[in-house]
Amino acid sequence: MSDDIKPNTETSPEDGKEFDKSGEVQKSTAEQSFQDSSSDNQPGQEKKNPERLADAIPDDKTSDDVAEKSLVQDSQEDGEELADDQSDRGVEDKDQPKLVKGEQEVHTREEQDGPLVGVEGVLPAELDPYFIHEPVRRSIKLQVTEAQETQALLLDQMIKGEIEPQPEVTRSKSASNNILRIGIAVFLLVSILLPLSTRVPASITPPVSRDSVSANQLIESISDGATVLLSVDYEPGLSAEMDAALASVVDRMMMKDFYLVLVSTVPTGPVQAERLLVFLNQGGGYQYESSENYTNLGYIPGGPIGLLNFAEAPRQVMPYDLDGNAVWYSPPLQNISSLSDFDLVVVATENPDRGRSWVEQVQPKLGNTPIILVVSRQAEPFVRPYYGSEPSQIQGLVSGFGVGAFYLNSNAQAGFSSMYWSSLNLALIVGGLLMLIGAVIYAGKSLNTRKPE
């Protein structure tokens, strides 16, 4: 227990100075601190841990020795703090005595005169001026510019804004808002259901665009029975538009008896593709069967990386179809070793990023194989530059339900278009009118509420 209090020290019987067990005197710093602390060290402080002190006191020691032990302990701690302080300040001097803890405190000197001449390790009677320093003055004011202060304040406000709970935004649930919402819904429902209930055929046919004609010509230029890679890359949420647009293209390809190889970079894509073929089989009277007329290779994982991998090594990346068959050795595909061996690539997507990935990762590997993109109207502006540029990076572009559904005259596309087109036309017009009326009303209200300057 005593070792905890004052390790390896004992008191000299002659002058009460502190020695360690190796006969060496405690360092001068400790003595300096002793002087400093002696004035501060009140009896109350000495009794910080009376039990430990009592354990530390040998029976034959006097009360003065006890006090001195405690003070020496304090001075040791002070010395350590000073050593740490110096090391923090980067004070490194070879001539300066090294301050270390506990038993490593080795600072000896030989007494030059007096009764202890020649004795090493005697504590000096007076303070060593070497260890007296001017107190280091540290500024407590942060040296920053005004701009830095402003930025710090802004950052502080931002952090506070993040951690403070935000009050829940209470939306107004006024009756007028509900009536307005229901009213708009009724208008749209009526505009959709009216053509359906009257069963009036589409009176206005969408214009046939130059893009659709080009895509049609491209498909027509490919010989019957060609092998086509078809990627169904759209989510079920937008399948209404995409099915209608893609159906006309696939329908034309089925008429020419193309062998379809289906893939998808969307997990739900393989099922979407199967569903579309079932619909076209029913609507167009085709007998497209798996393995006989088409192969569904399934889902390509990995996004753009997976797509690039598939473009470089399709046989290795997608070795089996959805049924687990090794289809690459079947007669229709045995001559296909890379994507450039396909006669045509068709990509159907509602997502511009997926369309771009096909152009960026796959198109450069296609060689002379043409590629057609069938896209949603919302994705068309993003992919049109690939088609309209010179030289063009894609050879065909079919966009949206309106343009795509009518560019070919076949049974299947007629089924899609007759179901939707009249209702869609009327709903778009009514919706646009409602938006226009709303914009006019809100503009009038904002003009009325604006204060005159």
Added chain:
Amino acid sequence: MSVFDLNNLDLLGTVLSFGLTLIVFSFIFGDNLLFRFAIHVFVGVAAGYAAVMTWYNVLLPEIAVPIIGGSQAERFFALLALVLSTLLFMKAFPRLSGWGSPVVAYLVGVGAATVIGGAVLGTLFPQVLASINLFDFPSSFGNSSPVWVQISNAVVILVGTISALIFFHFGARNRHDRHPERAAWISAVAWLGQIFIAITFGVLFAGVYIASMTAFVERMTFSANFILLFFQL
């Protein structure tokens, strides 16, 4: 044909589809319990389907089959993929998430290289070349348009591209006793670019509007046909 001509599975699917469609449309009357239930069903079904598809289309043919019956090289690569996948799975556990960091780093590095390389070589350079070619009048637009149309198109695209790019230039010079401001000519060109950007957003909104309305019409058509078939109308 009526709905009762369908087989049991098709009939169940059609009825479920009709019911869920109506439940989603109930949002017209505000957020409600049924709508939330339908949303949760959609999320759950999508997640479950994705998991099944991943197992049958990725894990089974890419990992399990090569390990069981593949050649030595196939086994090695499949095992390597399995180990890396397992390490990536550690990301789900906070105490072990550090094990997955190298795999994530690898994925991010490869992904960034692939995407950036594709964007530069597949989009940026070809589109810059295409913009330059717009002023190569004898070959642009297949010579089918009059020259003044070709010139107009080229100028509009050039001005639109440059002004839209300059709109995103926010550099400004510091002036004495005044707030930093963009140069006057940059502000003018940026204003022009703002118009092009606004038109672009308008076109994008129109596309989204048409796509959404098409989905709405398709669902309403399906519901109307279901009712007509159900009541033999």
